[in-house]
Amino acid sequence: MMELPKKINVKEVGPRDGLQNESSRISTVDKVNWINRLSNSGLSYIEVTSFVHPKWIPQLSDSIQVAKSIDRKDGITYAALVPNRKGLEGALEANMDEISVFMSASETHNQKNINKSINETFPVLEEVVKVAKQENKTVRGYVSTVFGCPYEGEIAIEDVVYVSKRLFEMGIDELSLGDTIGVANPKQVDRVLREIRHQFPEQQIALHFHNTRGTALANCLAAMQLGFTTFDASLGGLGGCPYAQGASGNLATDDLIYMLDGMAIETNVQLDALLDAGRFIQDRLGKPLPSHQMQIDQRKKE
């Protein structure tokens, strides 16, 4: 029989990674309402927002109000992404449970995304991690373009290990490996994660797949078969390309939960409650969300 974990941690990144890629503006009240609905779906982790300069991501310019206004439920980790010390101040003011820092395994992508070389990025993140830990926060490190870069193509596993090691040395609690442009395939996931598992404990590794080419669930399956148990996802596939419906970005939380439920893998997330939250944000966005579950839900009404 296929060997699979008994339990999977699903980390909801829609309010941050989803919304930051949507052109529609959602009001602060609606964001808060939506995150509260997510809190009621059984999720144990919600990335609430990003404390970046509004010049870069105007969609999240109300991060401090959102983070301060949501209802915090016991047992849920509320996280926020921060690019630097200034962002961290906001996250601390909002009393986030967890801080996420990010960088790329690709030199070119890091330069274009963060405006610094990989080596110039380390000290910035190092300071954030240090202060966050002093404030008793847990810290997550994102590494992007792990399975491919829009500028450099395939990324050497050594480059992924190099930045991952540095992040763990800084003191991060969890590493999230991202297929930023959604090019990974299960065989590559298997190959890369065997090396990652060799270098780091798999309990500290999350996978962040994008479904741009439809392979995200197959990639999750490959990762689960190696014993990896933590996956990032965005409800409804929120953040998918707005001008081509169905061309999703993030793996959809609801599609992942459907698959895991069918395999009797415990997640503690209730699909019905998740879809209820999905309908709420879909309604506010005024356009259908690209996930399969949301589209099936939509058809039921027609």
Place this chain on the structure above:
Amino acid sequence: MMELPKKINVKEVGPRDGLQNESSRISTVDKVNWINRLSNSGLSYIEVTSFVHPKWIPQLSDSIQVAKSIDRKDGITYAALVPNRKGLEGALEANMDEISVFMSASETHNQKNINKSINETFPVLEEVVKVAKQENKTVRGYVSTVFGCPYEGEIAIEDVVYVSKRLFEMGIDELSLGDTIGVANPKQVDRVLREIRHQFPEQQIALHFHNTRGTALANCLAAMQLGFTTFDASLGGLGGCPYAQGASGNLATDDLIYMLDGMAIETNVQLDALLDAGRFIQDRLGKPLPSHQMQIDQRKKE
């Protein structure tokens, strides 16, 4: 390392299973032109049409003209679906290489779809298979609702084995097991196919997954890991629900080829040529096809 087959047979069912689920009518000339393009993509198998009464599937009422007008390329098997002896006459007149018969593993679905009980269906198919074999045709048997039925829910593996055995006893050359409503998950695929492999040689088994819930590629992965090497697919995910974009029916050939190419699994199919054929039929349908590859292709032009 993940154990996977070196070579996969991809069988294109779009001209039949795709078009029969599209409300738009495509002209005979356009169908012929499209199938000729498919023939130029490296595919070795194309299900060209279905010889059913036009009352049931008006979209395919020109089956005989289409089948007679396409260019036949050496090395490609041109197949057609037939429901009964009358349909077979059409397929023989058009000199198809392969005949496909079909039935359901679910009593209720068989009754609703074929208007006969499972046991009443056997003699009808038996006659078709017998005559087709006498005419030196190869025969494929489809079994639908293998992984779930819209009326009966999950289907016992014994019921799948029962109809499959009967079909092989009739003399079919290949059995295609269908996830008709797209509910299968990889663990279930693993469980069902271990039993199937125990009963029948896996070289004679094809898998026909639908991507309704986004799990089709993950299901292919599970099947490949058990050594199954033949998959049905429909270019662009053609035949997906027409009123909810992206809610695809059939697994998209182009998405499957993308994944297999990435894993260096040989298919002999050229993705570029496939997408060219996809653009052709998309243009004739006048609406975007739901596959990820076609949507990425579409975005490149915007």
